[in-house]
Amino acid sequence: MAFLNFLYKPKNELEQGGRTAAPVQQDQGEPEKICPNCRKSSPISQLWANQLTCACGYHFRMKARQRLPYLVDKHSFRELFTDITSGDPLLFPGYPGKLETAQTASGEQEAVLCGRAKISGQDCCLFFMEPTFMMGSMGSAVGERITRLFEYAAEQRLPVVGYTVSGGARMQEGLLSLMQMAKTSAAVKRHSDAGLLYITVLTDPTTGGVTASFAMEGDIILAEPGAMIGFAGARVIEQTTKKALPKGFQRAEFVLEHGFIDAIVPRSEQKQTIGCLLKMHNGGENHGSVRL
Amino acid sequence: MALSAYDRVKLARGGKRPTGLDYIRNLFTNFYEFHGDRRFGDDPAIVGGIAYLRNQPVTVIAIEKGHSAKERAARNFGAPNPEGYRKALRLMKQAEKFGRPVICFVDTSGAFCGIGAEERGQGQAIAENLLELSTLCVPVISILIGEGGSGGALALALADRVWMLSNAVYSVISPEGCASILWKDAAQAETAAASLKLTAEDAKSLGIVEEILSEKDLGSQSFYDSLQERLCEEIRTLSMETELLEKRYERFRMIGKCRRRE
Numbered sequence: 416m417a418f419l420n421f422l423y424k425p426k427n428e429l430e431q432g433g434r435t436a437a438p439v440q441q442d443q444g445e446p447e448k449i450c451p452n453c454r455k456s457s458p459i460s461q462l463w464a465n466q467l468t469c470a471c472g473y474h475f476r477m478k479a480r481q482r483l484p485y486l487v488d489k490h491s492f493r494e495l496f497t498d499i500t501s502g503d504p505l506l507f508p509g510y511p512g513k514l515e516t517a518q519t520a521s522g523e524q525e526a527v528l529c530g531r532a533k534i535s536g537q538d539c540c541l542f543f544m545e546p547t548f549m550m551g552s553m554g555s556a557v558g559e560r561i562t563r564l565f566e567y568a569a570e571q572r573l574p575v576v577g578y579t580v581s582g583g584a585r586m587q588e589g590l591l592s593l594m595q596m597a598k599t600s601a602a603v604k605r606h607s608d609a610g611l612l613y614i615t616v617l618t619d620p621t622t623g624g625v626t627a628s629f630a631m632e633g634d635i636i637l638a639e640p641g642a643m644i645g646f647a648g649a650r651v652i653e654q655t656t657k658k659a660l661p662k663g664f665q666r667a668e669f670v671l672e673h674g675f676i677d678a679i680v681p682r683s684e685q686k687q688t689i690g691c692l693l694k695m696h697n698g699g700e701n702h703g704s705v706r707l
Numbered sequence: 708m709a710l711s712a713y714d715r716v717k718l719a720r721g722g723k724r725p726t727g728l729d730y731i732r733n734l735f736t737n738f739y740e741f742h743g744d745r746r747f748g749d750d751p752a753i754v755g756g757i758a759y760l761r762n763q764p765v766t767v768i769a770i771e772k773g774h775s776a777k778e779r780a781a782r783n784f785g786a787p788n789p790e791g792y793r794k795a796l797r798l799m800k801q802a803e804k805f806g807r808p809v810i811c812f813v814d815t816s817g818a819f820c821g822i823g824a825e826e827r828g829q830g831q832a833i834a835e836n837l838l839e840l841s842t843l844c845v846p847v848i849s850i851l852i853g854e855g856g857s858g859g860a861l862a863l864a865l866a867d868r869v870w871m872l873s874n875a876v877y878s879v880i881s882p883e884g885c886a887s888i889l890w891k892d893a894a895q896a897e898t899a900a901a902s903l904k905l906t907a908e909d910a911k912s913l914g915i916v917e918e919i920l921s922e923k924d925l926g927s928q929s930f931y932d933s934l935q936e937r938l939c940e941e942i943r944t945l946s947m948e949t950e951l952l953e954k955r956y957e958r959f960r961m962i963g964k965c966r967r968r969e
Contacts, residue, residue, distance in 0.1 A: 497968070504964035505904050509889070524968065555963030562960070584857070586880045586888070589903045590915050593879040594962040596858060597865045600837035601956050608842065624879075626830030627818075627858040632838050646830035646858070647820035655820045665825060675828045 479543035535690025554585035558595025565602035574612035583623020596628035727769025750791030766802035769812035786819035789832035818859030846945035878905035
């Protein structure tokens with residue numbers, strides 16, 4: 416059939432002889448990661464050089480501790496409340512095993528990392544939720560750590576910067592998890608009533624009981640590009656309403672358009688943006704003074 | 708025979724129980740219903756307004772499921788949209804302004820899961836209620852009269868006193884939802900219901916509700932009379948409380964069980 420070759424059109428870049436990707440400095444045999452957005456494969460070192468973002472703008476999920484070097488000033492982070500971890504208060508089937516797996520998989524003791532640090536020289540309290548620990552679900556320990564952080568920040572008169580990523584309340588702790596929404600919200604309110612600043616950065620995915628509590632309670636709410644942000648899961652909504660979901664539903668851009676977040680800030684600009692916002696709030700405290 | 712947790716779930720969902728409006732009609736007089744959130748619309752799943760509890764003006768807010776199939780559809784099966792929570796918050800802030808106690812009746816399988824609900828910020832609406840209720844300067848009593856479905860119920864239950872009817876349930880997720888997520892099998896809802904600890908006794912032993920209200924003669928005049936008496940008594944106690952907000956904070960601050968690592 417070779418004589419029919421003139422009718423043949425290449426179906427993809429590979430059949431054309433391969434795509435011409437930008438040359439990258441790469442170790443031989445270095446592992447690569449495929450971007451779920453543009454389908455291009457990039458060497459891990461290149462992704463890390465861009466804070467785990469693809470050249471197309473896609474933000475890969477990032478572990479809590481991995482964010483530290485990109486955000487806080489060198490050697491300034493001091494971790495807090497490491498002694499608080501999850502028990503199995505309801506003796507829920509399979510929960511202790513899940514906790515153990517999560518601890519091994521994530522290298523963390525709990526689904527949120529709290530501490531204080533400096534960002535661009537500004538003192539602040541910080542929390543980062545951990546996607547690889549039961550998808551950042553909130554049980555008693557997460558609620559307790561966050562509540563303590565806001566109480567500590569109010570006492571020390573510090574602003575709070577919080578990165579959220581969560582599947583919602585941790586059902587293995589039943590009602591105790593649900594009540595963490597009330598507990599954390601009350602602590603956020605006290606911190607807020609003390610005139611202190613709270614900035615949240617919503618990352619992929621922020622859903623359920625975390626969206627319906629401290630994620631949406633920031634004075635300033637930022638989000639990472641493309642992050643899924645919502646209360647109910649998209650699949651549940653589709654099943655309940657039997658309607659096709661609009662394009663880009665529950666993505667950060669959609670949520671911005673509907674007026675529920677202040678801005679979308681890519682990872683590369685977060686340190687500078689947050690540092691500047693902290694400065695513009697006098698380190699996060701209302702002094703009520705005019706400086707003209 | 709003792710009822711299983713899942714029997715309680717079925718009872719709580721059953722269409723024969725008194726709904727929010729039944730409580731409003733039987734416990735209060737001069738009820739004036741106030742509509743709308745002043746932002747987007749009026750949610751028929753949440754009914755609110757002012758009324759007399761004996762001779763005390765109060766703000767009353769109830770999630771209403773409806774009785775007949777037609778009523779249920781009109782009330783969206785008691786699944787509130789963001790505008791319902793915003794209406795509730797508006798009426799609570801009004802109660803604060805005029806020094807009226809707030810009484811909430813909670814009965815929902817959960818906040819509505821819909822496209823519009825997400826577009827109008829379901830999560831933000833619930834979060835704002837939690838934030839504001841935590842420092843609302845008037846006594847708040849919430850009564851779970853049927854289903855207490857997750858954040859959608861909690862948005863009206865961050866209160867000084869939370870009471871539960873003996874067959875009401877209060878849960879972070881429906882037993883079916885829990886079973887299908889954890890075991891990929893909604894048929895295991897029975898096991899999930901038992902594991903989730905969602906009955907009134909469970910909630911009381913976890914320190915989440917103060918009181919369980921007996922369902923003996925549920926819906927009868929004597930049932931409403933004794934509930935009215937309890938509400939009056941509790942409002943008297945709460946209105947003499949000088950550290951109302953401090954105690955409300957502590958009430959929720961205490962909840963949760965962690966392990967302390969060395």
